[in-house]
Amino acid sequence: MTTTRSALDWRAHAQRLAGQLVASGDIRTPRWRDAIAAVPRHLLVPTAYEQDHSGRWTPWSTVDDLDRVYSPETLITDIDPAGIAVSSSTKPDLMARMLELLDARPGHRVLEIGTGTGYNVGLLAHALGEENVFSVDIDPDLVDAARARLAVAGYHPTLVADDGAGGVPEHAPYDRIIATCSAPRVPWAWVEQLADEGVILADVKVAASAGNLVRLTRVDEDTLVGRFTTRWAGFMAMRHHHDIPTALTPIPTRGEGATYRTTDLDTPRVWEIPPLWFLINLWQGPVGFGYTLDSDTRQPTGALYTAADGSWCHTITESGRHTVAEGGPRRLWSTIEHAATRWRELDEPDWDRLGLTVSRAEQTVWIDHPDGPAWNLLAERR
Ligand SMILES: C[S@@+](CC[C@H](N)C(=O)[O-])C[C@H]1O[C@@H](n2cnc3c(N)ncnc32)[C@H](O)[C@@H]1O
Incomplete structure (x- = not known):
């Protein structure tokens, strides 16, 4: 043609x-x-x-x-x-x-x-x-x-x-x-x-x-x-004239300073559950994420999470068992596990249960009703 x-x-x-x-x-x-x-x-x-x-x-x-x-x-x-x-x-x-x-x-x-x-x-x-x-x-x-x-x-x-x-x-x-x-x-x-x-x-x-x-x-x-909205959608983040290019958090390797343990959390790629991922970041502060890949096959072997304070964790899945390596000032995987437990206690809210109130003084994310449990968009409120 x-x-x-x-x-x-x-x-x-x-x-x-x-x-x-x-x-x-x-x-x-x-x-x-x-x-x-x-x-x-x-x-x-x-x-x-x-x-x-x-x-x-x-x-x-x-x-x-x-x-x-x-x-x-x-x-x-x-x-x-x-x-x-x-x-x-x-x-x-x-x-x-x-x-x-x-x-x-x-x-x-x-x-x-x-x-x-x-x-x-x-x-x-x-x-x-x-x-x-x-x-x-x-x-x-x-x-x-x-x-x-x-x-x-x-x-x-x-x-x-x-x-x-x-x-x-x-x-x-x-x-x-x-x-x-x-x-x-x-x-x-x-x-x-x-x-x-x-x-x-x-x-x-x-x-x-x-x-x-x-x-x-x-x-x-x-x-x-x-x-x-009940269907998830995501857009490119707003840029601003004086944005400082975000320094990429260096990808940590296993080894010195890391602690190793197993985890019962059966969703090592927590970002794949969007409302949970939103609440984790709302409750614990921003977390970066990505797959780790097998160097030969380029297939995902696990997930890597990093926070601005240098904390990181790396989940590795082998034969259905998830091992976690953590390093830096905070036990990042523990904070993710903690948030996931809290999400389950709230009966695993999906997007249809989440809302936002915007006022001059504060912006709060709530569950079920504006007067229900709510968290400030900038810092946790209650
Ligand atoms: C997904 S595109 C928009 C698509 C567009 N509505 C269309 O129909 O093609 C996102 C746009 O947001 C713009 N953008 C990013 N930060 C912005 C800001 N602070 N103010 C206004 N626009 C911004 C980007 O330059 C980009 O063009």
Whole structure:
């Protein structure tokens, strides 16, 4: 198939994607079906990158693979000098679910944090009218590229290059605020810029992979309350202008200073249970994680956890038995075991039992009810 022929075919591909998302239940409203069918994702994402096993990124031209660009796949679109992906076009099925959850309707003014490629802005502008759509990204080059490509597609929303943690006060208030990058807590500026009946949909993430989308509504001038969504989703973390590159915690090796023991915890890769992983990080402070691989087969042999204070633990699974090596100032695996026990005592809460209250004074994660057991997003409360 030639490039020209492919480019002509994009509408059929976009319509097929819209139909697929209706069939999967991700789209429930004609407004979003029409938007997915009408917005040219290949035009807003002309180039995407894929990573091979050695970590090398290779660009590909989306117009040459319309099946792929009009599919529920996240497309990586920007890589920083360290080889870390810093912008992407989020999977359209997740975008559709979020737009449904946001419940943005004609007449609503919407602010998006994290413009990226402008694809989601295009969906919003198509459904609500470009005059009602505002979006901010920290990277001015991304904003310029999105603005130019959206104009070619026929949309002229208001795009701003700035740190979205401050919202976009000059166009407030907004009926809906949607964040497509994660934040460790909800920036107060968003609350201030939200209309009375407003909704905020954001990924609140306290550490790597430790968070989820939460949908907040206003209960009074100074308080928003809402529940985490039942289906887990994760976004890239917000960056800030003066971020100091995070020093990678050196990977410890077995040996001096380490203690060894067995563990009865049957889930050595605790991050694979997202609500438990969220609570562990909320209760114990941020923990980094990763697989350890067999040097010959490259198959996972265990899991490694590290904390900023230099504490680490390494679980090794052999013949169904889990051994743990721990080192550094804290017994990190013991803190994980302790949190897992507490989670079991609370009857293993899944996301449907977890909620968030955001007030000027504090932000608390609660179980079952805002007045139930609750923990502060910054420090444990009770
Ligand atoms: C997953 S991408 C957004 C996808 C986008 N909505 C789309 O449809 O293509 C996350 C974006 O958040 C942006 N971002 C990161 N930190 C930010 C911040 N502090 N303020 C605004 N945007 C930020 C990144 O530059 C990146 O483009």
